[in-house]
Amino acid sequence: MVGKNCFAIASDRRLGVQLQTIATDFQRVFKIHDKLYIGLSGLGTDAQTLYQRLVFRHKLYQLREERDMKPETFASLVSAILYEKRFGPYFCQPVIAGLGEDNKPFICTMDCIGAKELAKDFVVSGTASESLYGACESMYKPNMEPEELFETVSQALMSSVDRDCLSGWGGYVLIV
Amino acid sequence: MGDSQYSFSLTTFSPSGKLVQIEHALTAVGSGQTSLGIKASNGVVIATEKKLPSILVDETSVQKIQALTPNIGVVYSGMGPDFRVLVRKSRKQAQQYYRLYKEHIPVTQLVRETAAVMQEFTQSGGVRPFGVSLLIAGYDDNGPQLYQVDPSGSYFSWKASAMGKNVSNAKTFLEKRYTEDMELDDAIHTAILTLKEGYEGQISSNNIEIGVIRSDREFRVLSPAEIKDFLEEVE
Numbered sequence: 001m002v003g004k005n006c007f008a009i010a011s012d013r014r015l016g017v018q019l020q021t022i023a024t025d026f027q028r029v030f031k032i033h034d035k036l037y038i039g040l041s042g043l044g045t046d047a048q049t050l051y052q053r054l055v056f057r058h059k060l061y062q063l064r065e066e067r068d069m070k071p072e073t074f075a076s077l078v079s080a081i082l083y084e085k086r087f088g089p090y091f092c093q094p095v096i097a098g099l100g101e102d103n104k105p106f107i108c109t110m111d112c113i114g115a116k117e118l119a120k121d122f123v124v125s126g127t128a129s130e131s132l133y134g135a136c137e138s139m140y141k142p143n144m145e146p147e148e149l150f151e152t153v154s155q156a157l158m159s160s161v162d163r164d165c166l167s168g169w170g171g172y173v174l175i176v
Numbered sequence: 177m178g179d180s181q182y183s184f185s186l187t188t189f190s191p192s193g194k195l196v197q198i199e200h201a202l203t204a205v206g207s208g209q210t211s212l213g214i215k216a217s218n219g220v221v222i223a224t225e226k227k228l229p230s231i232l233v234d235e236t237s238v239q240k241i242q243a244l245t246p247n248i249g250v251v252y253s254g255m256g257p258d259f260r261v262l263v264r265k266s267r268k269q270a271q272q273y274y275r276l277y278k279e280h281i282p283v284t285q286l287v288r289e290t291a292a293v294m295q296e297f298t299q300s301g302g303v304r305p306f307g308v309s310l311l312i313a314g315y316d317d318n319g320p321q322l323y324q325v326d327p328s329g330s331y332f333s334w335k336a337s338a339m340g341k342n343v344s345n346a347k348t349f350l351e352k353r354y355t356e357d358m359e360l361d362d363a364i365h366t367a368i369l370t371l372k373e374g375y376e377g378q379i380s381s382n383n384i385e386i387g388v389i390r391s392d393r394e395f396r397v398l399s400p401a402e403i404k405d406f407l408e409e410v411e
Contacts (some may be wrong), residue, residue: 014235064285064288065282065284065285070279071279072279073279076276076277076278076279077276077277080275080276169249
């Protein structure tokens, strides 16, 4: 979710196989660099592998170009990598959030084959996504300060996740 | 001495540690038409002689300065056909970068990749090095930049440089005339004067070619009419 010169990215902590809970501390939001984070919902193994591939590409980019990737550039890269596997895709929906030039927040999401979806306010993905859309839509206000943004994101996450049996076991909220 | 015995194969070092084919490639460059580039504070200018073998050649069909991307241009000294191949490869690489990152390729990255292509041809079987040196001029987020790429694949960033026939005189002239805070129009005048120094015959708007890139980041080759205006200002 976008705030005033800041963004929030949040996820729940459950890893499960249908009704069985495997872990309650599963990390789904990953750091690419100080001002760029990616959240990957969907299949656990694909989330981890995709993250490793993206970090690899970003590190090489940093070494070659001697700078961090801009969020928009990174989103295009993720989209290209996902589309490479068009006929045998990664079962993940990424949520990308970052601060671009002048600390302007950037968020986007895509489907598992790389269709980018930019947004100005918030993006969601996962099993509770429909519920999250509703919660965010009603709780979102433009230009929120970091503290208010944290409250809003946490409340939206908790209420949606409580209504979904496959999500839960705590939450993880990151404000940049 | 024993060097000539090692000049048959590109991929064999001579005892003095040189790859003789690359030396020969540099000689091919050194006998090509003079070209030069100057980096100003607000842009870059590249220029070359355009001496045609006969007055019957249609000079509008000859284009020695080419754009690689909207904000990067290139000029060469040496073999024209080799230049065409490199331009084609570089343009493709620039577009591949754009397709992946939806961002225009930075000048350094394009130079690096072009140099890598030139280096490949010094370490493969059955090929010869490119007989051209390139001067790549561009304007990106790091400001105006000018790079020279040699047949060996090495590249250098220059404030001002020349290549081809009259290189030592041209470089001396540039060293004297270059100032750190030169503006682009001054740089164009200096480029014309430098070309004039070594030119056999009368310089005119039809036998030189000039490419500029300003802070608007659009690489353009100047039309003969524009060159004529600059020539008049110089005289």
